[in-house]
Each structure stands twice: as structure tokens, then as C-alpha cells.
Amino acid sequence: MRAANALVKALEEEGVEVIFGIPGGAILEVYDALYDSSIAHITMRHEQAAVHAADGYARATGKVGVAMTTSGPGATNTVTGIATAYMDSSSIVVLTGQVPRPMIGNDAFQEADITGVTMPITKHNYLVTDPKKLLRIVKEAFYIASTGRPGPVLVDLPKDVTVADIEYNYPKKVELLGYKPNYDGHPKQIEKAAELIMKSERPIILAGGGVKISNASQELLELAETISAFVVTTLLGKGAIPETHPLCLGMIGMHGSKYANYAVQESDLVIAVGCRFSDRTTGKVSAFAPNAKIIHIDIDPAEIGKNVRVDVPIVGDAKRVLTKLKQHIQYKQRKQWEDRVNELRRKYPLKYKNEGFKPQYVVEKICEIFPDAIVTTEVGQNQMWAAQYYKAKYPRQFITSGGLGTMGFGFPAAIGAQIAFPNKTVIDIAGDGSFLMNIQELATCVYYSIPVRVFILNNGFLGMVRQWQQLFYRKRYSATCIGCKDVSFEKIARGFGAVGYTVEKPSEVEDVLKEVKDVDDPVVVDFRVDYQANVYPFVPPGAALNEVIDEEG
């Protein structure tokens, strides 16, 4: 069998339903084989977007997302997408074409050493040098991408390898000497954790993206309810438990609510599950939860003790560890702590001055009118307002580029999520700057009738950068005005064949959102919000979580 056909058959066996990609010279054989396959292909308009779409698909479904590109520029364009998936532990497999083996290293046309380039941003990568090893490599790639701490795996396919004749025998099992993720937490450590939990008076659970990856939301909720602990989340942990639940305090960190951050600082025990204590989450590390013991549950041993001191480390899968932990704990009411946190909640609510046309108001309305939509975001102020004012109700609802902070991620990720869930509403909460970074995908949406809704909070600036300039650089707005108030996103959308709206006043927001609810076409709504709106509360970089800047100053 032609290796390209064997590859496509292997992808079918892996359960791949869709590939996001762009064809080109070096990958033609595989595209030819794909012509006869049941696997759908979405031709994106830029390879970076193809990888983000595969990433969005993976995050929305929990399956492996697949992207495919040609060699050279096709491959190098995937880099930002791969790095994004790597930082957020998203399981994707990227297949790239490569020049034929005899030409590798000769600077051939469209040759790029993509395995060399992506080494530090993939969980693992392969250059297939022997056609006989192709199928084993594909099997390993999917296994590595989706197990342990998930991540991107790249497989580079020289053109002459894809035309080779090979026998089709797809391996059933993978044996990797150097890769054996540890799923079950150490029983002794779990007992120690239970002891700390039972002794604690003011426990907080910090839920990260790992809770969603391991499908441990139910177990986490049970733990919180059993021990009467409040749950705060990282940005990627949003939706780990419903944010409408009385025990959920929402996101902490740089733009977390004051009450959530204060609660962490006052706690005597932090139970961190599936998170890596990034600087955006902890604030000044030495002042993070100063009176608390820390239990850290994570599948990646390298994350434990990397950023904060940990009292009880547990290496394992969140779901399994929490299930075991449950056997060692009993119901405990913590009335004083509940009262204290609820007092914080009353005293320091999340709020903004609703005068003029505020972006926060738009997000609140989106949340009201589309409570169950899958929401992706771009990066910057739009992302933080979405995180603050859109309440996630289920685990894979809120999709955002946390670690790498990739502007241009949200729109193609929304395309991936929409392909996975054709009957759901999928929304990209965008900024004008971010949307322009992958706006070409409007063509993809229109061509395939992918009805993603892009809601742009248009302030004409690279807003988050402008905010930092206002607060830390004496209002010297160097290079942050991008003039999008003079751009008609409505007309651009129409030019692509999508539906476009411009909204100038808060009074129109609700009507337009309701109007686009049932439109079957891709929709772009340009909300021309106040450019001076800033994201508050704000823990400045290097400050402790309780050293907050407020809107009042």
C-alpha cells in the first residue's frame, strides 16, 4: 500500500474525523490519499489558523486535533499554533510535508528543518526517515499527544516516504521505554493530603486546566462540597466547576476578582489541582497565600515545586487522585470561613462604572443571551473581560490561549469548536487588534458555512498594552493606536460574504445579540466601545494578590 494511503487509514483508525490544513507540494501524496477517505478536511486560509482550529477542536472535545500542512513556509507557519498548544497542554498532532529524503539538508525549495524548529515547543516530534516506521510513529504520536500531560506532537513526512510502498499493519499497542506517565497518586501522599484537609479551617481549591483535561469536574465539585471549600480557578480552569455555583469564586490572579484573590490570601490551605502556578495566577510568588499549606496535585512531576513551595505533592491524574482522596475525608462544615468569604464577596464585588459604552456591559449581555455557548477569546483586554464577566457553566465551554497569550487564536479556535459541535452556538469574544491577526478565516467560515459569531470589542487600540502604558509609562501611548474605529468590520464581513453589524450604543446591544442568535451564517458584530475602559481589578506584575489597583485608583 502507498504509505500516504496507509497514513490516512491509520488516521481513520485513530478516530480522526476532521483535519484542518492547507495542501502544498510536499504533502500532495497525503492529500491525494485523503480524497478517498471518510475524514473531512477544512482548508484554512493560513497554516497558523489551521493549528489553532485543531487546538480549538481538541479543547472543545477532549479528542486529538489534527492539522496538516506542506513543507517550508507551510510548516514554519504552524509554529505559533504549536507553541500555543504546548503552553496550554492541548493534544494535537501536526503533520507536515518535507522535501524528499535525498534533498534534506541541501536547502531545497520549501525546505525547513521543522523538527529542529519545533523541538522546544512540542511534547515530542518525529522526522520519518524510514517508511517502515511510519505507522508506529503515527501510533506513538497520537498516544503521546493524548496521554499524561497532553501536548502537541509533530510528524514530518518527507515526500518520498509518502510514496513508498509499505505493508499496512497498524500497531495495537505502544511500548515506549522512556514514557510512562504516572496516573495514580502515591497512597501515602493522598493520606497526608487528607490529614491536612481535615485539619484546615480555611481551605481553598485552586482548579486549573488539568481538571478539565482529566474530566475531574464532578470529583472536584464533590470534594468542594464535602469539605466546604471555596473553589477559585486559573484562566484555563474556568468552567472546571460551574461559575454559578455558590462555592465558586471564579478566577484569581492578575485580573481575578478581589474577593477571590483575598480569599486565597486568607486561606490556610490551598489544594491546587491540575495547575502550574503561573506568574499571572500567583502574583508575587513569595507572598502567595502566605499562611497556607499547599497540596499540589498534577500529572507532570516537573511542575511540582517549580514555582511555589509545596507541602504535599501528589503526582497523578486529577480524577483518579480526587477519587482516592474522597475515601479519606469526611463532611465538614466551616461556618466561620464561609461567612468570611461571603463577606469578602459582598464587600468587594466585581464591578465597573457603567457609563458610556462599556465593553464589560457587552460581555455581560453576551453571557445573558448566550449562556450555554462555547466561548473562545482572543488575547488582551477582551480576554480578561470575557474571563471576568462571562460565567462558564461547564468544563469545555471557555477556550482561550492562557500560557502563550496568542492574539489571533480565538477565531480559528472557534472554527475548530464549531466543526466539533455543529449544533452549538460558538462565539469568539475578540478585540479589534486580535481579530485582524487571523481575519482571513472569514473566507473559511463563509465557504464551509461555519456559523461562528465574532463579537469585537472595538476600542481602536491594542488595549491591554495601552492600559499598561497609561498606568506604568506615564500615558506615553507608543505605537498602540491601531485606528480600527475607522475600519468597517461590518463591510469587511459583508465583503467575505458573512453577516456584519456595527453597534454604536449600549441600547442596541441586546437587540443585535438577539437578532444574530438564529442567523445561520457567520456573523461579525463590531461593538464600538469606549476606548478608555480598562481591566480592573489589577494586580500589577510583581505585586502580591492583595495589592490590587482598582478603577478608583
Next chain:
Amino acid sequence: MRYTISALVENKPGVLARVASLFRRRGFNIDSLTVGRTEKDEISRMTIVVDGDERVVEQVTKQLNKLIDVIKVSDITDNAVERELCLIKVHAPPEKRSEIVELANIFRARIVDVARDSFIIEVTGDEDKIEAFIDLMRQYGIKELARSGKVAMVRGAKKG
């Protein structure tokens, strides 16, 4: 402090690049790195000497373990036989030759090449011994020097 880390890795192309790239991007400083096949053809052993504190070494070990091609990583700093090989080309005029040969004998070093006015001397041993020998040779004038970097193995029954 300097730590010796022993890593068993798959003998595949690119493994060395992966390890080197990891050290570079995490900002770990490699003092020396050696690699060679083990008793099994498909497995190589890397001996890496890193400079840093305990935290750094813990991270190095954990990050190395995350590489798919790395099979096993051990910190063998206090519990290993460590050896290094060093070749020294030393200035050796006729009147100094017997003196140099004598010193070499004391260190159980071997003279592996003799030219008109120089020797190449091969010396193996732990780091201190090699440093001491190099120091002694300096007075005669070292023309060239090559060190293998450290190889190491855990003592006794335990594998590392």
C-alpha cells in the same frame, strides 16, 4: 555545587540535540556532557555534569525525564565511580624528558606519542587527579589539551 547526572537514553538521531536544547532553554549550565553506547546497542548513556543548586538539579532531572527518548535519569553525585580521560600535548625538550616520564609514571599516565620536542600524554582518573597532573605539566608548557568529560557509574549492585 557541581552535580553528576546519569541518563539512559534511546540511541536515536536527535537525542543529543533534544538534551542540549533543553539545557539551553531552561537556562541550565552544562559543565560537561559525554555520551556513548551501553551494553545494549539501542541504549546510550549520557553523563552530564551541571553547575547549580539543589533546585536546579531537581528541575534538570525532572525536565530530562519528560523527554520521550530519555529512559532513566539519576542524580549520582555522591555515589558513583567517576572517570575522565585527558590528552595533553606537552613541550618536551631532550633535557626535560626523563623528568616528565617520571611524573607520568607516578600518575599512571601513558605517553602515547613522541615527537621531536613534545609528548602526547594520556591520563585517566577522577577530576582531582587530572587537574593535579595538568597543573604539573604546565611548567613544561602545554601546547594542546583535550578532555573527554566525565563518565560515571553507580557503585555496587544498584543500577543508575
